[in-house]
Amino acid sequence: MSDDEAPRLHGYGVRFDPDVQRYRVRNEMTGEWLRQTTGELASFTFFSDAYSAWKVFEVHPRPGEQVR
Known part of the structure; x- marks a missing residue:
């Protein structure tokens, strides 16, 4: 999935893909999508x-999180 397709997905980091009725995961810092070992986009039901x-x-402090 290219970056120009991203706007059709809703959310930040965890995005719902209405085409497949699954959640996708994106690293918003790098723009990289989480993929399976086969290279396909990872998808989650829940x-x-x-x-x-x-x-x-995506490992970085989020708003409200304390840095350890």
Whole structure:
């Protein structure tokens, strides 16, 4: 998925892809999409799973988080 396709997805970091009814994960710092080992875009059925993957994929302090 190229960056010009990104606006059709809603959200920040974790985005819902209405075409496949799945969540996608994007590193907003680099613009990179989380991919499976096969190179295909990773997709998640549940938001909580996608959010957990995003927290590992995009590592930086978020608003309100304390730096350890």
